[in-house]
Amino acid sequence: MLMQKNAAFENVELTNxxxxxxxxxxxxxxxSATETVAAGKAICWEGDSVKHLFQVTEGVVRLHRIxxxxxxxxxxxxxxxxxxxxxLQSDILxxxxxxxxxxxxxxxxxxxxxxxxxxxxxxxxxxALLCREVAAAQDHMVLRSxxxxxxxxxxxILNLATHAExxxxxxxxxxxxxxxxxxxxxxxxxxxxxxxxxxxxxxNIVVPEGRHALRIMNLGRVVQLSGxxxxxxxxxxxxxxxx
Amino acid sequence: MLMQKNAAFENVELTNxxxxxxxxxxxxxxxSATETVAAGKAICWEGDSVKHLFQVTEGVVRLHRIxxxxxxxxxxxxxxxxxxxxxLQSDILxxxxxxxxxxxxxxxxxxxxxxxxxxxxxxxxxxALLCREVAAAQDHMVLRSxxxxxxxxxxxILNLATHAExxxxxxxxxxxxxxxxxxxxxxxxxxxxxxxxxxxxxxNIVVPEGRHALRIMNLGRVVQLSGxxxxxxxxxxxxxxxx
DNA sequence: CGAGTTATTGACGAGAGTCAAACAACGTGG
DNA sequence: CCACGTTGTTTGACTCTCGTCAATAACTCG
Numbered sequence: 001m002l003m004q005k006n007a008a009f010e011n012v013e014l015t016n017x018x019x020x021x022x023x024x025x026x027x028x029x030x031x032s033a034t035e036t037v038a039a040g041k042a043i044c045w046e047g048d049s050v051k052h053l054f055q056v057t058e059g060v061v062r063l064h065r066i067x068x069x070x071x072x073x074x075x076x077x078x079x080x081x082x083x084x085x086x087x088l089q090s091d092i093l094x095x096x097x098x099x100x101x102x103x104x105x106x107x108x109x110x111x112x113x114x115x116x117x118x119x120x121x122x123x124x125x126x127x128a129l130l131c132r133e134v135a136a137a138q139d140h141m142v143l144r145s146x147x148x149x150x151x152x153x154x155x156x157i158l159n160l161a162t163h164a165e166x167x168x169x170x171x172x173x174x175x176x177x178x179x180x181x182x183x184x185x186x187x188x189x190x191x192x193x194x195x196x197x198x199x200x201x202x203x204n205i206v207v208p209e210g211r212h213a214l215r216i217m218n219l220g221r222v223v224q225l226s227g228x229x230x231x232x233x234x235x236x237x238x239x240x241x242x243x
Numbered sequence: 244m245l246m247q248k249n250a251a252f253e254n255v256e257l258t259n260x261x262x263x264x265x266x267x268x269x270x271x272x273x274x275s276a277t278e279t280v281a282a283g284k285a286i287c288w289e290g291d292s293v294k295h296l297f298q299v300t301e302g303v304v305r306l307h308r309i310x311x312x313x314x315x316x317x318x319x320x321x322x323x324x325x326x327x328x329x330x331l332q333s334d335i336l337x338x339x340x341x342x343x344x345x346x347x348x349x350x351x352x353x354x355x356x357x358x359x360x361x362x363x364x365x366x367x368x369x370x371a372l373l374c375r376e377v378a379a380a381q382d383h384m385v386l387r388s389x390x391x392x393x394x395x396x397x398x399x400i401l402n403l404a405t406h407a408e409x410x411x412x413x414x415x416x417x418x419x420x421x422x423x424x425x426x427x428x429x430x431x432x433x434x435x436x437x438x439x440x441x442x443x444x445x446x447n448i449v450v451p452e453g454r455h456a457l458r459i460m461n462l463g464r465v466v467q468l469s470g471x472x473x474x475x476x477x478x479x480x481x482x483x484x485x486x
Numbered sequence: 487c488g489a490g491t492t493a494t495t496g497a498c499g500a501g502a503g504t505c506a507a508a509c510a511a512c513g514t515g516g
Numbered sequence: 517c518c519a520c521g522t523t524g525t526t527t528g529a530c531t532c533t534c535g536t537c538a539a540t541a542a543c544t545c546g
Contacts, residue, residue: 134373
């Protein structure tokens with residue numbers, strides 16, 4: 001697991017809060033220095049052994065696998081707060097790369113596991129995290145096997161929206177990743193993504209604003225078209241906080 | 244979480260081995276009676292709260308979700324030894340049904356979690372189990388977004404083959420599930436599954452033998468066509484036992 | 487043996503992929 | 517600040533795989 005050369009190792013932001021017994025997984029990372037990773041650079045590589053876990057503290061990260069000749073699958077986008085490598089046993093099953101410039105923290109796998117073993121209160125959080133990963137992977141599995149291009153894109157937009165509450169007020173959704181990333185995440189081609197966005201724009205549902213933003217003109221329609229309408233309404237209306 | 248009416252509750256096979264401290268997850272289930280579930284009957288239902296966990300001790304189980312109107316997705320097939328519901332937090336995210344007649348054991352979720360919390364040695368096994376589920380779900384995600392019908396089917400055949408070592412000697416692979424199950428598992432239609440099998444048969448790679456068996460004429464080709472050739476060879480040749 | 491279920495085969499069409507060209511955005515250097 | 521080249525995106529024409537609908541065949545089980 002190599003850090004790329006230009007990941008300047010900044011020794012800043014060391015919290016001096018005493019970590020007697022860590023009360024959350026996040027707090028495990030607070031002892032480590034923040035590292036900066038430039039957009040497009042790798043954080044860790046598929047096939048390496050799992051020596052470290054990372055936490056994304058700022059920016060967006062993509063996890064991908066390459067299969068066959070040149071077919072890339074993005075299995076997840078990670079946002080601030082998310083962990084990289086929590087569900088790994090021996091080898092890393094993906095390459096993690098920064099989509100935007102990122103700040104990350106790392107701890108060794110050993111330290112992480114030791115803390116989990118030692119501290120009673122971390123375990124439920126860790127297990128919950130793993131369960132969420134399973135659920136997310138299965139959701140994505142459903143998306144990729146039974147949804148058409150429009151449903152996939154709308155699902156993606158909704159997902160993004162939940163990670164960007166702030167901007168959403170103005171109905172402007174920042175989309176940090178490029179079309180190729182979106183395509184590889186949704187199991188489509190770049191052309192199909194582009195065409196689908198164009199179609200949504202022509203119906204005045206979402207309108208692109210430059211390459212990295214979408215103006216949400218009609219959130220209701222997006223929800224409907226995502227093919228998760230039932231789920232989404234249920235979850236949102238009843239304010240059931242999952243996870 | 245309801246048991247179907249006809250799941251005769253057989254009070255047999257209670258092991259009398261003393262379970263002082265359970266040394267494996269499986270042993271947790273040994274105190275429970277074995278229940279029999281007829282082929283096609285449900286074991287638990289999507290949306291119910293997680294009151295029990297089950298272990299499949301015999302037979303094959305499918306987990307599925309229904310999305311939209313009538314679109315069914317099978318997220319996994321479970322075999323002898325596998326647990327149902329290990330990765331769930333509150334609600335069940337799938338319906339579990341018996342593909343063949345099954346024997347299962349159950350314990351309450353509470354008992355399961357208590358044991359995990361109490362017994363040091365169960366935790367690594369539980370965590371490993373969750374990690375495997377994540378990995379499996381992600382593999383399937385890749386399959387469904389980037390593989391064509393032939394690759395999907397060959398991947399499926401290989402998966403099945405690893406669960407049926409005995410028969411494989413004679414190169415006859417039992418396929419307990421019907422075409423609809425396979426289709427819903429692979430994200431295809433029943434017709435495409437059928438046509439793909441026919442095509443493989445015409446090339447003398449696998450030949451159907453009745454509806455529930457395939458004769459593997461050329462395992463090497465199956466591996467190649469699965470699109471996991473690199474992985475598979477690596478894993479098999481080095482005799483690395485995963486899981 | 488025969489009714490009902492499940493699987494196969496065929497003809498056709500739709501949605502997404504491929505290839506190629508035009509276009510827009512971005513960054514750099516003059 | 518603008519010209520330019522690079523990169524990323526959109527659009528168009530065409531192809532191909534897989535889905536749909538329908539008919540036929542094979543299997544299963546009472």
